[in-house]
Amino acid sequence: MRFSRGRNFMFRVPEGKELLGFINDFAKKNNVIIGAVSAIGSLKNPKIGYFDEDAGEYKVIELTGTYELVSLAGNISVKDGEPFAHIHVALGGSDGSLYGGHLVEGEVFVAEVFIQELLGEPLERKPQENGLTLWDAMEL
Protein backbone atom coordinates (compact mmCIF):
# COMPACT_ATOMS: atom_id res chain seq x y z
CA MET A 1 0.00 0.00 0.00
CA ARG A 2 3.06 2.27 -0.04
CA PHE A 3 4.33 3.29 -3.44
CA SER A 4 7.00 5.36 -5.05
CA ARG A 5 6.14 7.80 -7.75
CA GLY A 6 6.26 6.97 -11.43
CA ARG A 7 5.43 8.92 -14.56
CA ASN A 8 2.98 11.82 -14.82
CA PHE A 9 0.67 12.14 -17.81
CA MET A 10 -1.63 15.00 -18.72
CA PHE A 11 -3.45 14.94 -22.05
CA ARG A 12 -6.66 15.61 -23.93
CA VAL A 13 -8.72 12.68 -25.18
CA PRO A 14 -9.95 13.12 -28.76
CA GLU A 15 -13.60 14.11 -29.21
CA GLY A 16 -15.84 11.13 -29.90
CA LYS A 17 -13.80 8.54 -27.99
CA GLU A 18 -15.41 6.49 -25.22
CA LEU A 19 -13.67 7.78 -22.08
CA LEU A 20 -13.44 4.71 -19.84
CA GLY A 21 -12.18 2.53 -22.69
CA PHE A 22 -9.65 5.19 -23.66
CA ILE A 23 -8.22 5.39 -20.13
CA ASN A 24 -7.98 1.59 -19.96
CA ASP A 25 -6.32 1.45 -23.39
CA PHE A 26 -3.92 4.22 -22.35
CA ALA A 27 -2.94 2.32 -19.20
CA LYS A 28 -2.38 -0.92 -21.18
CA LYS A 29 -0.40 0.75 -23.96
CA ASN A 30 1.81 2.66 -21.50
CA ASN A 31 2.02 -0.18 -18.98
CA VAL A 32 0.56 1.86 -16.11
CA ILE A 33 -0.11 -0.88 -13.54
CA ILE A 34 -0.93 1.32 -10.55
CA GLY A 35 -2.05 4.92 -10.62
CA ALA A 36 -4.39 7.72 -9.65
CA VAL A 37 -6.64 9.31 -12.27
CA SER A 38 -8.48 12.62 -12.35
CA ALA A 39 -10.08 14.62 -15.15
CA ILE A 40 -12.46 17.40 -16.11
CA GLY A 41 -14.29 18.05 -19.36
CA SER A 42 -17.67 17.31 -20.88
CA LEU A 43 -19.36 13.98 -21.77
CA LYS A 44 -22.22 13.00 -24.06
CA ASN A 45 -24.90 10.48 -23.09
CA PRO A 46 -22.94 9.15 -20.10
CA LYS A 47 -23.97 5.94 -18.35
CA ILE A 48 -23.32 5.75 -14.63
CA GLY A 49 -23.71 2.88 -12.20
CA TYR A 50 -25.07 2.56 -8.65
CA PHE A 51 -24.03 -0.67 -6.97
CA ASP A 52 -27.14 -2.53 -5.84
CA GLU A 53 -25.98 -4.56 -2.87
CA ASP A 54 -29.03 -6.84 -2.85
CA ALA A 55 -28.68 -7.68 -6.54
CA GLY A 56 -24.87 -7.84 -6.32
CA GLU A 57 -24.52 -5.78 -9.49
CA TYR A 58 -24.55 -2.25 -10.82
CA LYS A 59 -27.83 -0.60 -11.70
CA VAL A 60 -27.09 1.50 -14.79
CA ILE A 61 -28.47 5.03 -15.12
CA GLU A 62 -28.43 6.37 -18.70
CA LEU A 63 -28.26 10.12 -19.04
CA THR A 64 -29.00 11.79 -22.35
CA GLY A 65 -27.43 14.94 -23.67
CA THR A 66 -24.17 16.69 -22.86
CA TYR A 67 -22.95 17.07 -19.27
CA GLU A 68 -20.05 18.99 -17.77
CA LEU A 69 -17.58 16.46 -16.34
CA VAL A 70 -17.39 18.25 -12.99
CA SER A 71 -15.15 15.65 -11.38
CA LEU A 72 -13.58 12.37 -12.37
CA ALA A 73 -11.66 10.47 -9.73
CA GLY A 74 -10.34 6.97 -9.51
CA ASN A 75 -7.46 4.59 -9.78
CA ILE A 76 -5.69 2.06 -11.96
CA SER A 77 -4.82 -1.38 -10.62
CA VAL A 78 -4.73 -4.96 -11.90
CA LYS A 79 -7.79 -7.05 -12.72
CA ASP A 80 -7.59 -10.35 -14.59
CA GLY A 81 -3.90 -9.70 -15.23
CA GLU A 82 -4.41 -6.35 -16.97
CA PRO A 83 -4.48 -2.66 -16.00
CA PHE A 84 -8.01 -1.73 -14.98
CA ALA A 85 -9.43 1.73 -14.27
CA HIS A 86 -12.07 2.19 -11.55
CA ILE A 87 -13.60 5.63 -12.04
CA HIS A 88 -16.37 7.70 -10.43
CA VAL A 89 -17.78 10.86 -12.01
CA ALA A 90 -19.94 13.88 -11.18
CA LEU A 91 -21.81 15.30 -14.16
CA GLY A 92 -23.46 18.72 -14.47
CA GLY A 93 -26.56 19.43 -16.52
CA SER A 94 -27.44 22.67 -18.29
CA ASP A 95 -29.14 24.02 -15.14
CA GLY A 96 -26.17 23.20 -12.93
CA SER A 97 -27.79 20.18 -11.29
CA LEU A 98 -25.42 17.26 -10.67
CA TYR A 99 -25.67 13.51 -11.23
CA GLY A 100 -23.04 10.92 -10.57
CA GLY A 101 -21.80 7.46 -9.75
CA HIS A 102 -19.54 4.75 -11.13
CA LEU A 103 -18.50 5.54 -14.72
CA VAL A 104 -19.86 2.85 -17.06
CA GLU A 105 -19.30 4.73 -20.31
CA GLY A 106 -19.33 8.22 -21.75
CA GLU A 107 -18.58 9.74 -25.14
CA VAL A 108 -15.94 12.44 -24.91
CA PHE A 109 -16.80 15.96 -25.97
CA VAL A 110 -13.83 17.26 -23.97
CA ALA A 111 -11.66 15.34 -21.50
CA GLU A 112 -8.47 16.68 -19.89
CA VAL A 113 -6.97 13.77 -17.98
CA PHE A 114 -4.24 13.64 -15.31
CA ILE A 115 -2.69 10.26 -14.48
CA GLN A 116 -0.10 9.80 -11.74
CA GLU A 117 1.65 6.46 -12.01
CA LEU A 118 2.63 4.69 -8.79
CA LEU A 119 5.35 2.07 -8.57
CA GLY A 120 5.43 -0.88 -6.19
CA GLU A 121 3.74 -4.17 -5.42
CA PRO A 122 0.69 -4.26 -7.76
CA LEU A 123 -2.74 -3.82 -6.22
CA GLU A 124 -4.87 -6.65 -7.55
CA ARG A 125 -8.66 -6.81 -7.76
CA LYS A 126 -10.16 -10.11 -6.68
CA PRO A 127 -13.81 -11.18 -6.90
CA GLN A 128 -15.69 -10.79 -3.60
CA GLU A 129 -18.80 -12.56 -2.36
CA ASN A 130 -20.76 -9.30 -2.70
CA GLY A 131 -20.26 -9.16 -6.46
CA LEU A 132 -17.49 -6.53 -6.48
CA THR A 133 -13.81 -7.03 -7.35
CA LEU A 134 -11.66 -5.42 -4.69
CA TRP A 135 -8.12 -5.16 -3.36
CA ASP A 136 -7.29 -6.87 -0.08
CA ALA A 137 -8.30 -4.48 2.68
CA MET A 138 -5.60 -2.88 4.82
CA GLU A 139 -5.82 -3.27 8.59
CA LEU A 140 -4.32 -0.48 10.67
Added chain:
Amino acid sequence: MRFSRGRNFMFRVPEGKELLGFINDFAKKNNVIIGAVSAIGSLKNPKIGYFDEDAGEYKVIELTGTYELVSLAGNISVKDGEPFAHIHVALGGSDGSLYGGHLVEGEVFVAEVFIQELLGEPLERKPQENGLTLWDAMEL
Protein backbone atom coordinates in the same frame (compact mmCIF):
# COMPACT_ATOMS: atom_id res chain seq x y z
CA MET B 1 3.09 26.70 1.57
CA ARG B 2 5.70 25.05 -0.63
CA PHE B 3 6.39 21.40 0.07
CA SER B 4 8.51 18.56 -1.14
CA ARG B 5 6.95 15.23 -1.83
CA GLY B 6 6.80 12.43 0.73
CA ARG B 7 5.32 8.97 0.69
CA ASN B 8 2.41 7.78 -1.48
CA PHE B 9 -0.25 5.48 -0.07
CA MET B 10 -3.08 3.72 -1.88
CA PHE B 11 -5.21 1.23 0.00
CA ARG B 12 -8.69 -0.15 0.65
CA VAL B 13 -10.37 0.56 3.98
CA PRO B 14 -12.05 -2.53 5.48
CA GLU B 15 -15.84 -2.73 5.18
CA GLY B 16 -17.61 -1.51 8.29
CA LYS B 17 -14.99 1.03 9.39
CA GLU B 18 -15.92 4.69 9.91
CA LEU B 19 -14.08 6.45 7.07
CA LEU B 20 -13.08 9.80 8.58
CA GLY B 21 -11.81 8.19 11.78
CA PHE B 22 -9.88 5.62 9.75
CA ILE B 23 -8.12 8.31 7.70
CA ASN B 24 -7.24 10.23 10.87
CA ASP B 25 -5.96 7.06 12.56
CA PHE B 26 -3.97 6.19 9.43
CA ALA B 27 -2.33 9.63 9.43
CA LYS B 28 -1.47 9.40 13.13
CA LYS B 29 -0.13 5.86 12.92
CA ASN B 30 2.01 6.65 9.87
CA ASN B 31 2.96 10.13 11.03
CA VAL B 32 1.54 11.89 7.96
CA ILE B 33 1.60 15.53 9.11
CA ILE B 34 0.78 17.18 5.78
CA GLY B 35 -0.91 15.59 2.80
CA ALA B 36 -3.56 15.52 0.12
CA VAL B 37 -6.33 12.90 0.23
CA SER B 38 -8.68 11.56 -2.41
CA ALA B 39 -10.90 8.47 -2.58
CA ILE B 40 -13.79 6.74 -4.30
CA GLY B 41 -16.05 3.95 -3.10
CA SER B 42 -19.42 3.61 -1.39
CA LEU B 43 -20.63 4.75 2.06
CA LYS B 44 -23.52 3.76 4.32
CA ASN B 45 -25.62 6.29 6.24
CA PRO B 46 -23.15 9.14 5.72
CA LYS B 47 -23.43 12.37 7.69
CA ILE B 48 -22.34 15.55 5.95
CA GLY B 49 -21.98 19.07 7.22
CA TYR B 50 -22.86 22.51 5.86
CA PHE B 51 -21.14 25.34 7.72
CA ASP B 52 -23.77 27.73 9.04
CA GLU B 53 -21.96 31.05 9.22
CA ASP B 54 -24.57 32.71 11.41
CA ALA B 55 -24.51 29.87 13.95
CA GLY B 56 -20.72 29.48 13.65
CA GLU B 57 -21.06 25.70 13.44
CA TYR B 58 -21.81 22.87 11.04
CA LYS B 59 -25.40 21.91 10.34
CA VAL B 60 -25.36 18.11 10.01
CA ILE B 61 -27.33 16.37 7.26
CA GLU B 62 -27.91 12.66 7.91
CA LEU B 63 -28.40 10.53 4.80
CA THR B 64 -29.78 7.03 5.10
CA GLY B 65 -28.90 4.08 2.90
CA THR B 66 -25.90 3.36 0.70
CA TYR B 67 -24.38 6.05 -1.52
CA GLU B 68 -21.68 5.89 -4.17
CA LEU B 69 -18.69 7.90 -2.93
CA VAL B 70 -18.41 9.89 -6.16
CA SER B 71 -15.62 12.12 -4.92
CA LEU B 72 -13.65 12.57 -1.72
CA ALA B 73 -11.14 15.40 -1.58
CA GLY B 74 -9.25 17.04 1.20
CA ASN B 75 -6.08 17.43 3.14
CA ILE B 76 -4.17 16.47 6.26
CA SER B 77 -2.59 19.12 8.47
CA VAL B 78 -2.07 19.73 12.20
CA LYS B 79 -4.81 20.56 14.68
CA ASP B 80 -4.30 20.52 18.44
CA GLY B 81 -0.86 18.99 17.87
CA GLU B 82 -2.10 15.98 15.90
CA PRO B 83 -2.67 15.07 12.24
CA PHE B 84 -6.18 16.11 11.23
CA ALA B 85 -8.03 15.31 8.00
CA HIS B 86 -10.39 17.90 6.48
CA ILE B 87 -12.51 16.10 3.91
CA HIS B 88 -15.39 16.97 1.55
CA VAL B 89 -17.47 14.35 -0.26
CA ALA B 90 -19.99 14.00 -3.09
CA LEU B 91 -22.40 11.08 -2.65
CA GLY B 92 -24.60 9.48 -5.30
CA GLY B 93 -27.99 7.93 -4.62
CA SER B 94 -29.59 5.02 -6.45
CA ASP B 95 -31.13 7.35 -9.04
CA GLY B 96 -27.83 9.14 -9.69
CA SER B 97 -28.74 12.27 -7.75
CA LEU B 98 -25.87 13.78 -5.76
CA TYR B 99 -25.55 15.15 -2.25
CA GLY B 100 -22.46 16.49 -0.57
CA GLY B 101 -20.60 18.64 1.89
CA HIS B 102 -18.09 18.36 4.72
CA LEU B 103 -17.60 14.71 5.75
CA VAL B 104 -18.75 14.24 9.34
CA GLU B 105 -18.87 10.44 9.31
CA GLY B 106 -19.65 7.52 7.03
CA GLU B 107 -19.54 3.75 7.34
CA VAL B 108 -17.38 2.18 4.67
CA PHE B 109 -18.91 -0.26 2.24
CA VAL B 110 -15.99 0.29 -0.14
CA ALA B 111 -13.26 2.95 0.10
CA GLU B 112 -10.19 3.13 -2.13
CA VAL B 113 -8.02 5.90 -0.72
CA PHE B 114 -5.02 7.77 -2.17
CA ILE B 115 -2.86 9.83 0.20
CA GLN B 116 0.06 11.95 -1.00
CA GLU B 117 2.30 13.01 1.86
CA LEU B 118 3.91 16.45 1.67
CA LEU B 119 7.03 17.42 3.59
CA GLY B 120 7.86 20.85 4.94
CA GLU B 121 6.84 23.37 7.54
CA PRO B 122 3.60 21.98 9.05
CA LEU B 123 0.32 23.70 8.20
CA GLU B 124 -1.45 24.28 11.49
CA ARG B 125 -5.16 24.86 12.07
CA LYS B 126 -5.97 27.66 14.50
CA PRO B 127 -9.41 28.62 15.84
CA GLN B 128 -10.93 31.59 14.03
CA GLU B 129 -13.56 34.07 15.20
CA ASN B 130 -16.05 32.57 12.75
CA GLY B 131 -16.00 29.16 14.45
CA LEU B 132 -13.72 27.39 11.95
CA THR B 133 -10.13 26.24 12.50
CA LEU B 134 -7.98 27.37 9.58
CA TRP B 135 -4.41 27.76 8.39
CA ASP B 136 -2.96 31.24 8.15
CA ALA B 137 -4.03 32.65 4.79
CA MET B 138 -1.40 33.24 2.11
CA GLU B 139 -1.13 36.70 0.59
CA LEU B 140 0.10 36.86 -2.99
Added chain:
Amino acid sequence: MRFSRGRNFMFRVPEGKELLGFINDFAKKNNVIIGAVSAIGSLKNPKIGYFDEDAGEYKVIELTGTYELVSLAGNISVKDGEPFAHIHVALGGSDGSLYGGHLVEGEVFVAEVFIQELLGEPLERKPQENGLTLWDAMEL
Protein backbone atom coordinates in the same frame (compact mmCIF):
# COMPACT_ATOMS: atom_id res chain seq x y z
CA MET C 1 1.89 14.69 -22.51
CA ARG C 2 4.47 13.12 -20.21
CA PHE C 3 5.83 15.35 -17.49
CA SER C 4 8.24 15.30 -14.61
CA ARG C 5 7.18 16.60 -11.26
CA GLY C 6 7.79 20.14 -10.12
CA ARG C 7 6.89 22.05 -6.97
CA ASN C 8 3.99 21.28 -4.62
CA PHE C 9 1.93 24.08 -3.11
CA MET C 10 -0.76 23.87 -0.45
CA PHE C 11 -2.23 27.06 0.96
CA ARG C 12 -5.34 28.89 2.12
CA VAL C 13 -6.72 31.72 -0.01
CA PRO C 14 -7.70 34.79 2.04
CA GLU C 15 -11.41 35.31 2.70
CA GLY C 16 -13.01 37.69 0.24
CA LYS C 17 -10.73 36.96 -2.72
CA GLU C 18 -12.17 35.81 -6.06
CA LEU C 19 -10.98 32.21 -6.32
CA LEU C 20 -10.40 31.72 -10.05
CA GLY C 21 -8.52 35.01 -10.36
CA PHE C 22 -6.43 34.16 -7.30
CA ILE C 23 -5.38 30.78 -8.75
CA ASN C 24 -4.48 32.43 -12.07
CA ASP C 25 -2.52 35.17 -10.29
CA PHE C 26 -0.76 32.55 -8.15
CA ALA C 27 0.26 30.60 -11.25
CA LYS C 28 1.57 33.74 -12.99
CA LYS C 29 3.44 35.03 -9.94
CA ASN C 30 5.06 31.63 -9.28
CA ASN C 31 5.54 30.80 -12.96
CA VAL C 32 3.51 27.57 -12.80
CA ILE C 33 3.11 26.80 -16.52
CA ILE C 34 1.66 23.29 -16.22
CA GLY C 35 -0.07 21.80 -13.21
CA ALA C 36 -2.95 20.00 -11.56
CA VAL C 37 -5.21 21.85 -9.13
CA SER C 38 -7.59 20.65 -6.44
CA ALA C 39 -9.29 22.36 -3.50
CA ILE C 40 -12.03 22.25 -0.91
CA GLY C 41 -13.66 25.02 1.08
CA SER C 42 -16.69 27.26 0.82
CA LEU C 43 -17.68 29.89 -1.78
CA LYS C 44 -20.11 32.82 -1.81
CA ASN C 45 -22.37 33.63 -4.75
CA PRO C 46 -20.47 31.37 -7.17
CA LYS C 47 -21.06 31.58 -10.92
CA ILE C 48 -20.71 28.35 -12.88
CA GLY C 49 -20.80 27.68 -16.59
CA TYR C 50 -22.38 25.02 -18.78
CA PHE C 51 -20.95 24.95 -22.29
CA ASP C 52 -23.77 25.38 -24.78
CA GLU C 53 -22.53 23.61 -27.88
CA ASP C 54 -25.11 25.17 -30.19
CA ALA C 55 -24.31 28.69 -29.02
CA GLY C 56 -20.57 27.96 -28.86
CA GLU C 57 -20.30 29.64 -25.46
CA TYR C 58 -20.83 29.09 -21.77
CA LYS C 59 -24.27 29.61 -20.28
CA VAL C 60 -23.63 31.14 -16.86
CA ILE C 61 -25.59 29.97 -13.81
CA GLU C 62 -25.48 32.41 -10.87
CA LEU C 63 -25.94 30.85 -7.46
CA THR C 64 -26.69 33.03 -4.46
CA GLY C 65 -25.60 32.39 -0.90
CA THR C 66 -22.78 30.33 0.56
CA TYR C 67 -21.97 26.85 -0.79
CA GLU C 68 -19.60 24.17 0.45
CA LEU C 69 -16.87 23.74 -2.17
CA VAL C 70 -17.28 19.96 -2.30
CA SER C 71 -14.77 19.45 -5.07
CA LEU C 72 -12.56 21.64 -7.22
CA ALA C 73 -10.56 19.95 -9.96
CA GLY C 74 -8.65 21.23 -12.92
CA ASN C 75 -5.39 22.13 -14.51
CA ILE C 76 -3.01 24.93 -15.41
CA SER C 77 -1.66 25.29 -18.93
CA VAL C 78 -0.83 28.09 -21.35
CA LYS C 79 -3.38 30.31 -23.08
CA ASP C 80 -2.44 33.48 -24.96
CA GLY C 81 1.11 33.12 -23.67
CA GLU C 82 0.18 33.08 -19.99
CA PRO C 83 -0.63 30.48 -17.32
CA PHE C 84 -4.35 29.73 -17.40
CA ALA C 85 -6.41 27.67 -14.94
CA HIS C 86 -9.32 25.55 -16.21
CA ILE C 87 -11.40 24.57 -13.18
CA HIS C 88 -14.62 22.64 -12.51
CA VAL C 89 -16.43 22.72 -9.16
CA ALA C 90 -19.16 20.91 -7.23
CA LEU C 91 -20.98 23.11 -4.73
CA GLY C 92 -23.19 21.98 -1.83
CA GLY C 93 -26.17 23.94 -0.53
CA SER C 94 -27.45 24.04 3.04
CA ASP C 95 -29.63 20.97 2.45
CA GLY C 96 -26.75 18.96 0.94
CA SER C 97 -27.96 19.29 -2.64
CA LEU C 98 -25.18 19.75 -5.20
CA TYR C 99 -24.69 22.07 -8.16
CA GLY C 100 -21.71 22.32 -10.42
CA GLY C 101 -19.96 23.07 -13.66
CA HIS C 102 -17.14 25.18 -15.05
CA LEU C 103 -15.95 27.73 -12.46
CA VAL C 104 -16.60 31.25 -13.75
CA GLU C 105 -16.10 33.07 -10.46
CA GLY C 106 -16.63 32.66 -6.74
CA GLU C 107 -15.87 34.71 -3.65
CA VAL C 108 -13.79 32.78 -1.15
CA PHE C 109 -15.17 32.15 2.30
CA VAL C 110 -12.66 29.31 2.76
CA ALA C 111 -10.40 27.75 0.11
CA GLU C 112 -7.66 25.20 0.82
CA VAL C 113 -5.83 24.70 -2.47
CA PHE C 114 -3.36 22.02 -3.62
CA ILE C 115 -1.32 22.67 -6.77
CA GLN C 116 1.06 20.10 -8.25
CA GLU C 117 3.40 21.65 -10.79
CA LEU C 118 4.39 19.56 -13.80
CA LEU C 119 7.51 20.17 -15.87
CA GLY C 120 7.89 19.53 -19.56
CA GLU C 121 6.77 20.74 -22.96
CA PRO C 122 3.99 23.29 -22.22
CA LEU C 123 0.41 22.32 -23.01
CA GLU C 124 -1.05 25.18 -25.00
CA ARG C 125 -4.72 26.05 -25.44
CA LYS C 126 -5.69 26.95 -29.01
CA PRO C 127 -9.07 28.24 -30.20
CA GLN C 128 -11.26 25.53 -31.72
CA GLU C 129 -14.11 25.81 -34.21
CA ASN C 130 -16.59 24.88 -31.47
CA GLY C 131 -15.77 27.98 -29.40
CA LEU C 132 -13.54 26.26 -26.82
CA THR C 133 -9.77 26.66 -26.41
CA LEU C 134 -8.16 23.23 -26.12
CA TRP C 135 -4.86 21.39 -26.17
CA ASP C 136 -4.04 19.25 -29.18
CA ALA C 137 -5.69 15.87 -28.61
CA MET C 138 -3.52 12.82 -28.01
CA GLU C 139 -3.98 9.81 -30.26
CA LEU C 140 -3.18 6.42 -28.72
